[in-house]
Amino acid sequence: MTHARRILEVGCGHGYTAAVMASAAGPGCRVDTIEADPRHAALAEQAFQERSLSKRINVLHGRGQNILPRLKGRYDAVFLDGDWREYPRYIPHLRRLTRPGSIVVSANLNPLFGGWGGRMRGKPAIQSYLTRLVRDPHFRTYIIPGEWHSISVRV
Known part of the structure; x- marks a missing residue:
């Protein structure tokens, strides 16, 4: 991401990664x-202001599935x-919002790999997402064993 000028993150939390x-x-x-969580968004905005980053980081309040359809332009990197x-609902938007050479890092794949003490509540969704992403001709996807992440490069 050394040359990234536009980055999209879905799931800000308290803002550390952004x-x-x-x-x-x-x-x-x-x-x-x-x-999506208004309390987390407020904490993140406060943290960005304290670190003089609020002019460079824009917090969009809402769920990814509702905000992604409204976004315009292309991103150099996306972090889910x-x-x-x-x-799984993000894939059409990832195609539209990235350009060849963009990267998509997908975190929280824990349910597929038995993370969080074996609780598997999201396994079907993660399986669907990764299967569709791996088969998508617009992406080259690599799963990082043991890290619960995948990296996809837009081709």
Whole structure:
């Protein structure tokens, strides 16, 4: 992500990852981050302001499945760290919002690999997401064993 100018994050939480990505990518980078929980979004906005990052990080309030259809333009990198049960619905938007060379990092694949003490509530959604992403001709997807993440490169 050394040359990323536009980054999208789905699942902001308290804002740690968005802040790290914005800082690592440099002053010309803009991050749009989506957060469904209003309390988390408020904490993230406060953290960005305290770190002088609020002009570079835009918090979009709502669920990924509702916000992604409204986004325009292309992103150099996308980081999915939200509700993995929604991930299968994101694929058409990932195609539209990325360009060849963009990367998509998908986190929270724990249910597929038995993470979180073996609770498997999201396994069908994660299986569907990864199967569709691996078969999608617009992406080359690599699953990172033991890390519960995948990396997809837009081709």
